[in-house]
Amino acid sequence: MKVETSSPTVPPEVQAKLRHAADDFTAVALNELLKPMFDTTDMSKGPFGGSAAEEQFRPMIVSEIAKQIARSGGLGLAEPVYQQMLRLQEARK
DSSP states (O other): OOOOOOOSSSOHHHHHHHHHHHHHHHHHHHHHHHHHHHHTSOOTTSTTTTOHHHHHHHHHHHHHHHHHHHHTTTTSOHHHHHHHHHHHHHHHO
C-alpha cells in the first residue's frame, strides 16, 4: 500500500522520480527472489514443454511477474525506500 507523502522542500517532479525509482527497486528485488523458484521448476511437463525458447524467455517472464507484483503492492519495500530517498533529498537542501 502506497502512502502518499510529500515534502515541501522537494519538487513534485523529483518526488515522482523517487517514487518510480523505489518501485523499480522493489521489482528488481522481487525478480531476484523469484529467479530461483523458476530455475528449480520442471517446466518439461508444462504447456510449452520446457523448450530452449522457453528457457531464453524465462528471464523476461520472471521480470514481468516481478514488475506486476511490485505494481500491486509488492513486499512493502517501496514505501520505506521512497521515504529514505525523500529524506536524503531533503537533507541535501
